[in-house]
Amino acid sequence: MESPSNIVEIRRVSKCYHRGDLVVPVLTDITFDIARGEFLAIMGPSGSGKSTLLNLMAGIDRLDTGSILVDDTDITTLSETELASWRSSSVGFIFQFYNLIPVLTAFENVELPLHLTGLSKKERREHVEAALRMVSLTERMDHSPSQLSGGEQQRVAIARAIVTDPLILVADEPTGDLDRKSAADVLDLMERLNRELNKTIIMVTHDPHAAGRAHLIRHLEKGEFIP
Amino acid sequence: MIILKMILKNAFRRKVRTGLTVLAFAIAILAFGLLRTVISAWYTGVEASSASRLVVRNAVSLIFPLPLSYYDKIRHTDGVSTASYGNWFGGVYISEKNFFANYAVQPNTYLKLYPEFVLPEDQKDDFLRDRRGFVAGRKLAERFGWEIGDIVTLKGTIFPGSWDFQLKGIYQGRTGSADETLFLFNWEYLDETLKQIAPSRSGQVGFYLVGVQDPNRSADVAREIDTMFRNSLAETFTETEAAFIMGFISMGQAIIQVINIVSIVVIVIILTVVANTMAMTTRERIGEYAVLKTLGYTGSHTFALIVGEALVITSIGSILGIVLTYPAAAGFKQGLSAFFPTFNVDPSTIVYDLGIAVLVGSAASFIPAIQAVRIRIADGLRRIG
Numbered sequence: 361m362e363s364p365s366n367i368v369e370i371r372r373v374s375k376c377y378h379r380g381d382l383v384v385p386v387l388t389d390i391t392f393d394i395a396r397g398e399f400l401a402i403m404g405p406s407g408s409g410k411s412t413l414l415n416l417m418a419g420i421d422r423l424d425t426g427s428i429l430v431d432d433t434d435i436t437t438l439s440e441t442e443l444a445s446w447r448s449s450s451v452g453f454i455f456q457f458y459n460l461i462p463v464l465t466a467f468e469n470v471e472l473p474l475h476l477t478g479l480s481k482k483e484r485r486e487h488v489e490a491a492l493r494m495v496s497l498t499e500r501m502d503h504s505p506s507q508l509s510g511g512e513q514q515r516v517a518i519a520r521a522i523v524t525d526p527l528i529l530v531a532d533e534p535t536g537d538l539d540r541k542s543a544a545d546v547l548d549l550m551e552r553l554n555r556e557l558n559k560t561i562i563m564v565t566h567d568p569h570a571a572g573r574a575h576l577i578r579h580l581e582k583g584e585f586i587p
Numbered sequence: 588m589i590i591l592k593m594i595l596k597n598a599f600r601r602k603v604r605t606g607l608t609v610l611a612f613a614i615a616i617l618a619f620g621l622l623r624t625v626i627s628a629w630y631t632g633v634e635a636s637s638a639s640r641l642v643v644r645n646a647v648s649l650i651f652p653l654p655l656s657y658y659d660k661i662r663h664t665d666g667v668s669t670a671s672y673g674n675w676f677g678g679v680y681i682s683e684k685n686f687f688a689n690y691a692v693q694p695n696t697y698l699k700l701y702p703e704f705v706l707p708e709d710q711k712d713d714f715l716r717d718r719r720g721f722v723a724g725r726k727l728a729e730r731f732g733w734e735i736g737d738i739v740t741l742k743g744t745i746f747p748g749s750w751d752f753q754l755k756g757i758y759q760g761r762t763g764s765a766d767e768t769l770f771l772f773n774w775e776y777l778d779e780t781l782k783q784i785a786p787s788r789s790g791q792v793g794f795y796l797v798g799v800q801d802p803n804r805s806a807d808v809a810r811e812i813d814t815m816f817r818n819s820l821a822e823t824f825t826e827t828e829a830a831f832i833m834g835f836i837s838m839g840q841a842i843i844q845v846i847n848i849v850s851i852v853v854i855v856i857i858l859t860v861v862a863n864t865m866a867m868t869t870r871e872r873i874g875e876y877a878v879l880k881t882l883g884y885t886g887s888h889t890f891a892l893i894v895g896e897a898l899v900i901t902s903i904g905s906i907l908g909i910v911l912t913y914p915a916a917a918g919f920k921q922g923l924s925a926f927f928p929t930f931n932v933d934p935s936t937i938v939y940d941l942g943i944a945v946l947v948g949s950a951a952s953f954i955p956a957i958q959a960v961r962i963r964i965a966d967g968l969r970r971i972g
């Protein structure tokens with residue numbers, strides 16, 4: 361059977377936050393699709409709800425109304441535990457501040473998601489080495505995050521994001537904390553992942569350079585997409 | 588596995604903080620161990636002294652005597668190993684305020700019944716040979732500066748007159764409960780004198796002391812003795828020395844209660860110290876826990892990470908505390924030998940120490956762990972940067 365061409369389907373999603381008695385709408389009635397193999401950039405002013413939307417798609421936040429289908433799974437109906445195991449197999453995360461675990465080596469950080477799979481130690485090692493090769497950091501795998509530059513840390517984070525071969529990669533300002541050169545490296549890498557491995561990438565960014573690498577740019581403002 | 592590795596690494600990330608917490612925990616364990624040892628040293632004394640000895644007295648009252656003729660019957664009662672007898676002499680040394688207990692006793696059997704009174708062999712021989720001899724406990728002799736050969740005069744209150752004694756020996760206590768303040772002299776001296784000055788009062792003893800072969804049968808032996816003299820001129824009342832001493836230590840019970848409360852207070856204090864450390868630690872790592880959850884790790888992983896880290900800290904503290912307890916107890920033993928000749932750390936204390944590590948570790952980290960489990964991922968991630 362042919363898999364559907366849309367990997368993410370967002371249907372009438374709304375979300376608000378509560379500050380005391382005040383209800384702050386963050387996303388209002390958003391509907392859109394992301395095609396399989398897409399490299400999408402979401403831009404917009406600070407506070408427009410970009411991170412919130414990304415988090416919803418990645419299953420780390422809950423919406424108020426609507427539904428989100430990822431590869432035909434309605435993730436809004438999953439329980440916390442189901443969602444956790446879904447995340448571990450289906451989503452790769454790249455954060456602005458890399459978010460590596462400081463007490464673990466690069467290798468161990470990349471290996472982290474694999475502990476939740478049934479892979480043997482040997483298989484895990486093979487996967488981790490393949491992922492580190494992808495980001496050209498095999499020779500730094502025994503270093504701890506504090507011994508790596510920001511760009512290198514972000515590449516380790518990317519290796520960690522792809523090591524489980526997830527359905528989608530979500531990146532929240534992946535170059536936001538990097539210098540120009542490192543940012544370019546990271547973006548090159550993401551482009552390659554998209555082109556060579558056909559990974560679907562959803563990237564939130566403020567940086568027009570970064571957004572320029574994507575196939576498609578969408579603008580979010582006050583919780584709504586603007587054409 | 589990876590969780591275990593992270594627990595261990597996390598525990599030593601903040602070396603100073605962890606070190607101080609471990610040290611505080613070790614000191615608390617040390618204090619707890621010593622307090623428990625004080626309590627057990629206290630009880631050891633009571634238990635050792637009294638279990639195998641009975642006191643036989645006149646059923647009417649302690650002030651009425653018993654005939655010496657009972658001695659052979661008591662001695663040959665089934666289950667009796669040794670019997671001795673004596674009188675409360677009630678003599679006064681120079682003035683009333685110098686109070687100490689003084690007894691006329693049958694010396695040979697008395698010393699046999701009280702193996703915890705250690706008297707050098709030669710001093711013992713001298714004591715047994717000389718009717719006017721007496722022995723004093725180490726503390727009593729020190730109190731008045733008596734030395735072997737000194738003549739000590741007691742003024743009789745129950746038995747009139749002025750009585751001269753010569754110090755023949757100074758005994759030391761072998762166990763904690765051993766009373767080192769007694770003045771013991773030969774019952775024969777009392778009786779011989781009474782034969783001359785008050786013949787009607789001779790041939791009588793204030794009490795018999797009975798050693799039983801099997802402490803478990805003390806009650807039977809006591810009953811048998813009392814039955815033997817039922818309906819005789821002087822009925823007896825026999826009770827264990829334990830019963831006698833328990834009355835005496837009821838005040839000690841209150842002190843033990845206080846020590847127990849202090850032990851609990853120590854544990855509560857260390858609980859708050861560890862809880863504070865864990866609260867700080869957890870707050871710092873909220874972002875990391877959120878990252879792990881993002882990757883698919885669950886609340887129970889987070890819970891294990893936090894509680895595990897606390898347990899590592901308390902376990903190390905506990906082991907350090909246990910290691911310190913032994914030399915500290917040995918030091919106490921030296922310093923407090925007058926009060927607690929037995930001051931040994933009971934193995935059960937180690938079990939308690941480890942139990943406290945588990946209990947305090949879990950309790951101190953429970954609330955931070957629950958908070959970390961409950962925090963929403965998106966909120967946790969927001970704390971980074």
Ligand SMILES: Nc1ncnc2c1ncn2[C@@H]1O[C@H](COP(=O)(O)OP(=O)(O)OP(=O)(O)O)[C@@H](O)[C@H]1O
Pocket residue numbers: 377378379384386404405406407408409410411412413966
């Ligand atoms: N947990 C929360 N509680 C209350 N308000 C929140 C919470 N999370 C986000 N918000 C609010 O929701 C709005 C959207 O937040 P979001 O982080 O999605 O914005 P963003 O577009 O990613 O902004 P930025 O570019 O600064 O990262 C903001 O006004 C923010 O203050």
Ligand SMILES: [Mg+2]
Pocket residue numbers: 410411412532
């Ligand atoms: Mg954002």
